[in-house]
Amino acid sequence: MAAVLRRGASFICLGSSQLLSGGCKHGRTCILPFFSSNNRNSSSSSKIKVDLDSSTGIAVVKFQNPPVNSMSLDFLTEFVISLEKLELDKSCRGVILTSAQPKIFSAGLDILEMYGKSPEHYAEFWKSVQDIWLKMYGYRKMTIAAINGFSPAGGCLVALSCDYRIMADNPRYRIGLNETQLGIVAPFWFKDTMVNTVGHRTAELSLQFGLMYSPSDALKIGLVDQLVPEENVLGTATETMTKWLAIPDHAREISKSMLRKPTVDRLLASRDADTKNFVNFVSRDSIQKSLGLYLTMLKERKE
Numbered sequence: 001m002a003a004v005l006r007r008g009a010s011f012i013c014l015g016s017s018q019l020l021s022g023g024c025k026h027g028r029t030c031i032l033p034f035f036s037s038n039n040r041n042s043s044s045s046s047k048i049k050v051d052l053d054s055s056t057g058i059a060v061v062k063f064q065n066p067p068v069n070s071m072s073l074d075f076l077t078e079f080v081i082s083l084e085k086l087e088l089d090k091s092c093r094g095v096i097l098t099s100a101q102p103k104i105f106s107a108g109l110d111i112l113e114m115y116g117k118s119p120e121h122y123a124e125f126w127k128s129v130q131d132i133w134l135k136m137y138g139y140r141k142m143t144i145a146a147i148n149g150f151s152p153a154g155g156c157l158v159a160l161s162c163d164y165r166i167m168a169d170n171p172r173y174r175i176g177l178n179e180t181q182l183g184i185v186a187p188f189w190f191k192d193t194m195v196n197t198v199g200h201r202t203a204e205l206s207l208q209f210g211l212m213y214s215p216s217d218a219l220k221i222g223l224v225d226q227l228v229p230e231e232n233v234l235g236t237a238t239e240t241m242t243k244w245l246a247i248p249d250h251a252r253e254i255s256k257s258m259l260r261k262p263t264v265d266r267l268l269a270s271r272d273a274d275t276k277n278f279v280n281f282v283s284r285d286s287i288q289k290s291l292g293l294y295l296t297m298l299k300e301r302k303e
């Protein structure tokens, strides 16, 4: 396995051991071109675009997986590699996540990865979902979700895993863990992340009903921290990041770790069992039927 990185004009091929320390530990091939000019480093794999301004220490990571930024196995792999590279880059102090697609932050996990595939595929996919959450929830650097559109289920989880959430104040958008609406169940670590953010009672209502909140309702329950006009989402995220970066990194990092490590450790202690649970659950005929019906509903809505 090798990845090809291009820095400026030169190409570097990395073997898997280098990737372990430098970015990728997923045994999948990735191609991440880098273009440097002055203080900016841009990299773009096919689904994730990274723009790092090393003069401010702020990286903007944009999801670009049209039409709806669904999180496929490839998307998740590229996403985790990008975050690992930024975590190791000393010139990066904070990461803003946002979407390059209009109106959609992310439609969540790619349902097609959980439908009509083999148990081995489900296991591989689920491990990549665990990887991204473990990376994000325990991320050493400051993270802000600049939520510029719909953000159901896995999309909401990614936003919840950031340190701060700014959402476009567009009453048509929705955010929430809607898994039960699909006939599936948010696993315990999705639930823990929600409970840690909005509290137990709100999470009880939210998860059981599979509630999707308007931006103003999301602000009321603390699911997001701030609403701004749509055109200001990224600008506000950058200003907010600058304020957070005034705090010494080590002090902020240790505080974050104290609060989040027990939640991360819970999944680390039971990853294999969690994967088995997922594979057994999603392989059930009844669950496959629910997912099939949901996919049909999504298609018919358009007709």
Ligand SMILES: CCCCC/C=C\C/C=C\CCC/C=C/C(=O)SCCNC(=O)CCNC(=O)[C@H](O)C(C)(C)COP(=O)(O)OP(=O)(O)OC[C@H]1O[C@@H](n2cnc3c(N)ncnc32)[C@H](O)[C@@H]1OP(=O)(O)O
Residues within 6 Å of the ligand: 067, 068, 070, 104, 106, 107, 108, 109, 110, 111, 112, 150, 152, 153, 154, 155, 178, 179, 182, 184, 185, 186, 187, 277, 278, 281, 282, 295, 298, 299, 302
């Ligand atoms: C025993 C105890 C067990 C314990 C539990 C164990 C294990 C846990 C088990 C399961 C956990 C799974 C966790 C799942 C998390 C998820 O994230 S599931 C995904 C949830 N996402 C959604 O519900 C969003 C669905 N999509 C939409 O609502 C809309 O698409 C939209 C995002 C609002 C955008 O709307 P619009 O702009 O109108 O676009 P379209 O609806 O026309 O969509 C365009 C095409 O994209 C396809 N698509 C949409 N979302 C997804 C998706 N998530 N995955 C795959 N594909 C998606 C849509 O079908 C359209 O396709 P076509 O163009 O028609 O081909």
